[in-house]
Amino acid sequence: MISILVAGAVSLLVSSFVMPYLIDRFTQRGVGQQIREDGPKDHMVKAGTPTMGGIAIILGMVLGYLAAHGNLGEGFTRDGLLLVSLAILTGFTGFLDDFIKIRNRRSLGLTKAGKFSMQFLIALAFAIAAHYWAHVPTEITFDRESSFNIQLGTVGWIVFATLVVVGASNAVNLTDGLDGLAAGSSIFSFATFAILGYWQFRHFPIYKVPHTLDEAIVSVSMVGALAGFLWWNAPPAKIFMGDTGSLAIGATLGGLALVMQLDLLLVILAGLFVIETLSVIAQVFSFRVFHKRVLRMAPIHHHFELLGWPETTVLIRLWILAALFTALGLGVFYADFLSLGTTTLR
Template sequence: MIAILVSSALAFLVAVLATSYLIKFLRAYKIGQQIREDGPKRHVSKAGTPTMGGIVILLGVLVGYLGAHANLGIPISSGGLLVLFAALGAGLVGFLDDFIKIRKARSLGLTKSAKILGQIIVAGLFAFGAHFWAHVPSSIDFVRFSGFAFHVPVWAWIVFATLVVIGSSNAVNLTDGLDGLAAGSAIFAFGCLTIIGYWQFRHESVYHVSSAIDIGIITVAMCGALAGFLWWNAAPAKIFMGDTGSLAIGAALGATTLIMGLDLWLAILAGLFVIVTLSVVIQVISFRVFHRRVFRMAPLHHHFELIGWPETTVIVRFWMMAGIFTAIALGLFYADFLSIGNLIKQ
C-alpha cells in the first residue's frame, strides 16, 4: 500500500512540475499543434498550442514506478516491465508522428502504413514476451479463471494480444480530441485497474497473477501522471498530450488487462473508448457503402460539438460515461470473485 501511495504522489508531482517547464520550452521554440482542416471551426483557435505532453506523462510514470520500488523491497516483475515497454514503445511511435507534424507544419504525421507497422512491432513484441517471459496463459478470458474462457493455440493468443494492444492504443488516440477528455477518462480506467491489481495481489492463490502488485504500482503511477498533466490540459488546455501520450496510454491499458487476465473485461472498462471508436467505424462504413453520414462528424465527441453542445459539456458528460463504465466493470469483477469463492468452497 505504501508503494502505491508513493508511486501516485511522485508521478503527480513530476507531471505537474515538468509539464509547466515543457510548456515554456515548447512556446519558446514555437512548437505547437497543427489543427485538422476538416475539424470543428471552433478548434482553429487552438492552433499553436504546445503538444507532445505525453512525454511528461511517461516521465511521471517512470519516476513513480522506480521511486516506489526504491528501498521498499518489492520485486520488479516481468509483467510490469512488459507493460512499461508497451507504453514507452507506443509513445515512441506517437512521438515520431507528432514530431513529423510539427517539422512539416501539417496535421498528418507518419503515413498510415508506417504508423501501424510501428504499432504492430511494439504490440507483437509485448504479446510474445507476455506469453513466453511473463507466462500469461494462452486463453482468452473475461476474468482469469472465472470459467468463461476460450483456450486457443499460442500463435492465436499472440495475434489476439497484439490486436488488443493496437486497438486500445488507437481507441484512446481517437478519443483525444477535446481538452482533457482522454486524460480524465483514462484516470477512471487506471484507477479501477489499481484496485484490481491490489485485489489480485491479496488473493494471489485465486488469480495466480504474480505481477499484480507491480502492475498496480504502474497503473496508480499512470493515474498520478495523468492527474498532474490534466492540471494543465483541462479546458482551456495549455498543452496537448499528442499521439505521444494517447498511443502510450491506450497501449498501457491494453497491455495491463492482458497481463492481469482481464482480456474481454477490457471492453467494458474501456466502454467510452469503444463507443468513440465504433462511431468512427460506423461513419466510415456508412459513407463508403451508402454515401451518407450517420454523425455530423466522427469521432463522436465532435458530433455533439456540431449539434451545439459546449466543449466543456461534452467533456464532463463523457467523463461521467467513463465513470459509469468503470463502476460496471468493477462490479462485474467483484461478482466474478464471489462466484469463484463459491466454487472453491464447493
C-alpha cells in the same frame, strides 16, 4: 500498499512540475498543435497550443514506477518491465508522429502505413515477450480462468494480444480530441486496474495471477502522471498530450488487461474508448457503402459539438459515461467474487 502510494505521489509530482517547463519551452520554440482543417471551427483557436505533453506523462509514469521499487522491498517483475517498455516504445512512435506534424506544420505526421507498422511490430514484440518471457497464459477471460475462459493457443493468443494493444492504442488516440477528454477518461480506467490488481494480489489463491501488485503500481503510476497532466490540460488546455501520450496510454491499457488476465473485461472498463472507435468505424462504413454519414462528424465527441453542445458539456458528460463504464466493470468483477462465497484474504 506503501509502494502503490509512493508510485502515485512521485508520478503526480514529476508530471505536475515538468509540464510547466514543457509549456514554456515548447511555446518559445513554436512546438504547437496543428488543427485539422475539416474539424469543428471552434477548434481553430487552439492552433499553436503546445503539444507532446505525453513526454511528461511517460516520464512521470516511469519515475513513479521506479520510485516504488527504490528502498521499499518491492522487486521488479517481468510483467511490470514489459508494460513500462510498452509505454515508452509506443510513446516514441507517437513522438515521431508529432515531430513530423510540427516540422512540416500540418495535421498529418507519419504515413498511415508507417505508423501502423511501428505499432504492430511493438505490439507483436510485447505479445511474444508476454507469453514466452513473462509466461502469460493463452486463455482469455473476464476475470479468472475458472469462471469463463477461451483457450486460443499460442499463435492465436499472440495474434489476439497484438490486436488488443494496437486497437487500444488507436482507440485512445481517436478519443483525444477535446481538452481533458482522453486524460480524464483514462484516469478512471487506470484507477480501476489499480484496484483490481491489488484485489487480485490479496486474493491470489482465487485468481492465481502473479505479479498483480506490480501491475497495480504501473496503473497508479499512470494515474498520477495523468492527473498531473490534466491539471494543465483542463479546458482551456495549456498543452496537449499529442500522439506521444495517447498512443502510450492506450497501449498500456491494453497491455494491463492482457497480463492481468482481464482481457474481456477491458471492453467494459474502456467502454468510452470503444464507443469512440465504433463511431469512426460506423461513419467510414456508412459513407463508403451507403454514401451517407451517420454522424455529423466522427469521432462522436465532434458530433455532439456540431449539435451545439459546448465543449465542456461534452467533456463532462463523456467523463460521466467513462466513470459509469468503470463502475460497471468493477461490479462485474465483484459480483463474480461474491459468487464464490468467500471473503477470505490472503
